[in-house]
Structures are given as C-alpha cells and as structure tokens.
Amino acid sequence: MLRRGIQGAFAIFLTWVGWNFYLYVQWTMGKSQAFTPKPPSVEGFLPISELMAARRLFETGMWDAVHPAGLTLFLAIALMALLFRKGFCGYICPVGLASNLLGRVGERLGLNRNPSRKLELALQAIKYIPLALLCYFSLLVMSVDEIDSFMGAPFNMVADSSMLFFFLRASTTTFIVVGVIVVASLVVRNAWCRYLCPYGAFLGILALASPVAVRRNADACTSCRRCQRACPSAIAVHQKARINSPECLGCTACIEACPQKGCLHLSAMNRRIPFWTVAAGCLVVLFAAYLWAVSTGHWTSEIPPAMLRRFHMIQFGG
Numbered sequence: 001m002l003r004r005g006i007q008g009a010f011a012i013f014l015t016w017v018g019w020n021f022y023l024y025v026q027w028t029m030g031k032s033q034a035f036t037p038k039p040p041s042v043e044g045f046l047p048i049s050e051l052m053a054a055r056r057l058f059e060t061g062m063w064d065a066v067h068p069a070g071l072t073l074f075l076a077i078a079l080m081a082l083l084f085r086k087g088f089c090g091y092i093c094p095v096g097l098a099s100n101l102l103g104r105v106g107e108r109l110g111l112n113r114n115p116s117r118k119l120e121l122a123l124q125a126i127k128y129i130p131l132a133l134l135c136y137f138s139l140l141v142m143s144v145d146e147i148d149s150f151m152g153a154p155f156n157m158v159a160d161s162s163m164l165f166f167f168l169r170a171s172t173t174t175f176i177v178v179g180v181i182v183v184a185s186l187v188v189r190n191a192w193c194r195y196l197c198p199y200g201a202f203l204g205i206l207a208l209a210s211p212v213a214v215r216r217n218a219d220a221c222t223s224c225r226r227c228q229r230a231c232p233s234a235i236a237v238h239q240k241a242r243i244n245s246p247e248c249l250g251c252t253a254c255i256e257a258c259p260q261k262g263c264l265h266l267s268a269m270n271r272r273i274p275f276w277t278v279a280a281g282c283l284v285v286l287f288a289a290y291l292w293a294v295s296t297g298h299w300t301s302e303i304p305p306a307m308l309r310r311f312h313m314i315q316f317g318g
Contacts, residue, residue, distance in 0.1 A: 002276055002279055003090065003091055003251055003252075003253070003279065006091045006092070006279055006283070007091060007092070007094075007096075007097045010091075010092050010094065010097075011094055011097055013041075014041075014094050016039075017039045017041045017042055018042075020036055020037075020038075020039045021038060021039055021042045021160070021164065022164065023036035024036045024037065024038045024039070025161050025164055025312070027309070028161070028305075028308060028309045028312035028313075029312055029313070029316065030309075030313065035305070037305075038160075038301070038305075038308075040068070040069030040299050040300055040301070041069060041073070042160050043067040043068075043069045043070030043073065043160055044069070044070060044073035044074075044077075045160065045163055046067055046070045046159055046160060046163070047074060047198075047199050047202075048134060048138075049064075049066075049067055049070060049151070049156055049159055050064065050067065050070045050071050050073075050074035051074070051134065051135075051138050051139075052138050052142070052147045052150060052151065053067065053070070053071045053074070053147075053151065054071060054074060054075065055138060055139055055144075055147065056144055056147050056148065056151070057071065059144050060144060063298055064151065065301065065302045065303070066151055066152070066156060066157055066301060066302075066303060067156075067159070067160070067301065068293070068297075068298045068299055068300065068301060068302075069293065069298075069299045069300070069301075071298075072289055072290070072292075072293040072298055072299060073289070075289070076285055076286055076288075076289035076290075077203065078202075078203070078206055079285055079289075080203075080281070080282045080285050080286070081203040081204075081206035081207045081210065082206050082207070082209055082210060083210060083211075083212070083281060083285065084210060084212055084250055084277070084278045084281040084282050084285075085207040085210045085212055085213070085248055085249065085250035085278060086200065086203045086204060086207050086246075086248065086249045086250060087249070087250045087251075087278040087279065087281065087282035088203060088282060089193060089197075089200050089203060089249050090232070090249030090250050090251035090278070091251070091278070091279050091282055091283075092282065092286070095192060095193075095197070096190070096192075096193050096200075096249075098185075099185045099190050099191065099192040099193050100189070100190055100232060102182060102185035102186050103185055103186070103188070103189035103190055103191075103232075105186060106185070106186035106187055106188075106189070107189070109186070111186050111187050112187065112188070112189060113187050113188060114188075114234065115188065120234070123194070123195040124194060124195060124247065126195050126196060127195055127196050127197055127198050127200065127201040128198075128201050130198040131198040131201045131202055134198065154311040154314060154315055155315065157303060157308060157311050158308065158311050158312055158315050158316070161312060161315075161316070162315075165316060181196070189232060189234065190232045190233060193232070193233070193249075194233055194234075194247065201246070204245075204246030204247060205246060207246060207248065207250075208244060208246055210250075211268045211269050212250065212266065212267070212268045212273070212277065212278060212281075213242050213243055213244050213248070213266075213267060213268075214237065214242075214243040214248070214250075214252070214254060214255060214264055214265070214266055214267075215241065215242050215243075215264070215265055215266075215267045216237060216238070216240060216241055216242075216243070216263060216264055217262055217263050217264075217265075218241065220260045220261075220262050220263035221238055221260065221263050222260060223238050224238070224259065224260075225238055226257045226258060226259060227254035227255075227257055227258055227264060228254075229257070230253040230254055230256065230257035231253055231254050232249055232251060232253060233245070233247035233248065233249065235247055235248060235254075237254045237264070242267075250278035251278070252266060252275045252276075252278065255275055256275075266278070
C-alpha cells in the first residue's frame with residue numbers, strides 16, 4: 001500500500017507537470033497567447049543531457065544553466081541509488097509504474113511468462129548496451145568543450161520539447177516500438193525496467209554500493225518462493241543471504257509476501273531497519289535536493305522564455 005500510494009501521488013503530480021508543459025510548448029509554438037511557465041521538473045526526463053552536464057560539473061564546477069533542474073534531479077536520483085538502492089525505480093518513476101500495471105493486466109489475462117534463467121540474464125544485459133555507449137561517448141570520447149557546445153546548442157535547449165513531440169508527432173516506427181514494449185510488459189512483468197531501461201541499469205550499478213539491502217534468515221526460510229513471485233524483478237530471494245542484485249528496487253515486496261515471520265528484513269550495515277526506510281529516504285533526498293536547488297538558484301533555467309520561443313520556432317516550425 002505504501003508503494004502504491006507514493007507511486008500514485010507522483011503519477012498525479014507528473015500528470016499535472018505534463019499538462020503544464022504542454023501548455024508551455026503551445027505558447028512557444030505561437031499556438032497560444034497565454035504564457036504558461038515551463039515546469040522545471042520535466043527536465044528530469046533528460047538523463048542524456050544531464051549525464052554530460054554532470055561530467056562538466058565535476059571537471060569545471062559549472063552548473064547546467066540550460067536545464068538546471070535536470071542536473072539537480074539527476075544527482076539526487078544517483079544519490080538515492082547510492083544510499084537506498086533503486087528506490088527511485090521502485091517508488092517514484094512513472095514509467096516503472098506503467099510497466100508494473102501492464103504486468104498486472106497481463107497476469108490477469110493469463111499472459112505472464114517467466115523466462116528461463118539463461119534467457120533472463122541475456123535479456124537483462126540488453127539495457128547495459130545503450131548505457132555503455134552513452135557513457136563511452138559522454139565520458140570518454142567527448143571533450144568538455146564539445147559538451148559545452150552541445151549544451152549550448154538550440155537542439156539541447158529544446159530537448160524536453162523534442163521528447164514531447166516524439167509522442168505528439170509519433171511516426172509508424174514510434175507506434176511499433178511502443179507497441180512492442182507494451183506487449184512485452186503484458187507477457188513479462190516489468191519488461192521495460194528489467195531488460196530495456198538504461199537509466200535503471202545505471203542506477204543498478206550505483207546501488208551495488210548501497211548499505212541497504214534485504215536479508216534472509218536461512219533457518220526460517222521454507223523456500224516457498226513467494227518472495228520471488230512477488231518481486232517485480234523476479235529475483236531468487238529464497239536463494240540468497242543478502243540481496244545485493246543490481247535489479248533490486250528496494251520495494252520490499254518480497255518482505256510483505258513472505259509468510260515466515262523474521263525470515264526477510266531490511267538491513268543497513270548489518271542492522272535491522274524499518275521496511276519503509278527506502279521510501280522515506282528517497283523522498284527526503286528528493287525534497288532536500290529540490291529545496292536546496294530553489295533556494296540557491298539551481299532549479300529554474302536562466303534562458304529567457306522569449307529566446308526559447310524563437311528556438312522552438314526554428315527547431316519545430318511555427
């Protein structure tokens with residue numbers, strides 16, 4: 001219930017963000033005379049741009065002036081993973097919520113299938129391919145000057161709007177790709193998160209350093225596998241003493257499903273902690289980052305709206 005409540009709250013909030021962003025884009029395209037400010041939170045969907053911005057920050061100390069909220073959210077989400085595993089994926093991400101709901105629908109329709117262990121590992125590896133390519137070009141190939149040029153280019157300044165138009169002006173290819181992902185999510189629970197999301201792959205790597213993990217008391221375990229069936233990532237929890245998999249969301253669904261008292265619990269540095277720690281920790285990090293960014297001027301873009309409107313006209317046509 002806790003997880004669903006948090007996911008639902010963020011889904012409602014992001015629906016509001018999406019609608020206001022749509023109104024903002026309508027203004028930038030000259031289709032509305034009423035100015036609606038761009039909701040900065042939408043920049044959280046630009047991980048490629050913000051990975052480059054993070055590299056520039058660490059090398060030069062310069063914050064991203066084009067998508068400052070995006071960099072704030074990127075660093076906050078990375079910190080969440082380091083401290084509280086993939087809690088962002090488990091409690092906040094709207095794509096993860098959609099994928100999970102599709103899996104539930106597939107289960108009710110009798111479509112769910114469980115890949116073999118070997119196939120599961122092969123499919124999980126897919127999401128690391130785009131992540132590796134992105135990291136290779138962003139962190140190794142491109143120089144800081146080239147990153148500066150990219151970040152100051154009109155294309156990057158309207159990257160969030162490009163994301164919107166990707167769906168508003170969807171091509172046949174877009175419909176096919178989205179359709180395949182939807183079907184895959186109906187057949188395999190959380191297919192997008194488990195096999196295709198490079199952002200989740202990145203957070204999973206960071207989460208390996210997290211002190212927080214689910215632990216299993218082997219003496220109390222009956223190997224009923226209810227934990228594995230409840231796990232969104234289908235992790236074989238019943239076979240591990242400490243679940244430190246990069247696929248673990250920290251959602252504690254396995255703990256809730258376990259019928260044996262004291263068999264599974266959440267721990268940090270070998271100490272038992274409440275099951276809600278991951279959820280609370282992620283929310284604290286997120287809101288602390290937001291308050292810091294707003295109070296220090298690292299949330300709203302410095303680019304004048306009139307300039308962004310001109311770039312929209314050039315990039316997408318008025």
